[in-house]
Amino acid sequence: MDMASTFIKPMHPEGRKFVAIFAVIALILFVIWEPLGWLGVLMTVWCYYFFRDPERVTPDRTDLVISPADGVISLIEPAVPPAELGMADTPLTRVSVFMNVFNCHVNRAPVGGTVQAIAYRPGKFFNASLDKASVDNERNSVRITMADGRDIAVVQIAGLVARRIVCFTKPNEVLAPGERFGLIRFGSRLDVYLPEGVEPMVAIGQTMVAGETVIADLKA
Template sequence: MSVSLKDTVIKPLHPEGPKFIAIFAIAAVIGGILWDPLGILGVVLTIWCYYFFRDPNRIVPMEPGQVVSPADGLVSLVEPAVPPAELGLGPEPRMRVSVFMSVFDCHVNRAPVEGEVTKIAYHPGKFFSAELDKASDENERNGLVLTMADGTRIGVVQIAGLVARRILCETDEGALLTRGERFGIIRFGSRLDVYLPEGTAPKVSVGQKMTAGESVIAILGDPVQATAREI
């Protein structure tokens, strides 16, 4: 099947996108009237804004037990960590996989597994760089608990970053999400943490490129023992 240039360049947009693209475009026009280089910069930023809010379709793997990445970006941390208290996942450390999204990554967030949203908890906080380990504890965040049909619970946390100042969660408690289904977005540059169940080892390493809804970060029940790795 051939892919047209239009399909390659033109991407679907998240509903949050058009209003910001319009603002950037208007600023580009005004800048161009005042000074040509400002207009050129405005056009470049408008194109960047368009691609920031892109929301391409993804091919979600469907093998049993697979946990997919909730975000595009790079794996920044793979280590044991206690989940945020507000999620109610207990005081014991779980393996945590963190995916850092730069301002050039698609920022639409997707469910790592199929399950019911049994808890949504927002926590106000600071805006350190999302690449830092302390961002998990101190930055503004919004966490979800997904409970699978067998009772397995997985935590996924949207974390604001140095530039990102707006977390959007587009689902509700009681909702049933399929693996890879969209559930939110963060503006502009941020991070997603996934807290895996006990006994599940990550299948990724620091620096690995992730594609939301497609890249497998773990297989539930995998007995392989993982070691902590960090930047």
């Protein structure tokens, strides 16, 4: 790996129009006052960095649950999966990964399996690190059925700054572990509902890397 690839990462296509907008604003600011123009350049670089989409090396074991997002574990608690997914109302262990505005926001499948349901629900925009964000905030829920018949729910939750949830996958599509399935713009959170009886292998405050960090072992 050379020095350039260490600092310059590929950008997700979703970010191209935003970087273009920031760049145009930077040019206008240069015309108004040069110091403002350089501030615009910095914001343009940040926007590019926000939409970066680096390659990840996902563990090749199919019995692992992988983090769907970069960020920090903010909550681990029992909770009922979103009702719109049609899962049982039995509380499951919910692991929440909070993403700040400096994290990579491309979301990846926590397990391999078939997408059984996708359900979008509009809502509010509380700080995504708060517990009530899972219930009150705008969200997009995905139910994935694994080869052994068990289900995992992964929920994209908009945050205080985020105003757009993007989901790339569709019902009946087969996802591989670590495969890109969505993106949330500008600060947000991902919730993973583990199958009944599965315990997490992570702790609150732990840093996650999407597509790489193991959240749980389905065989443990």
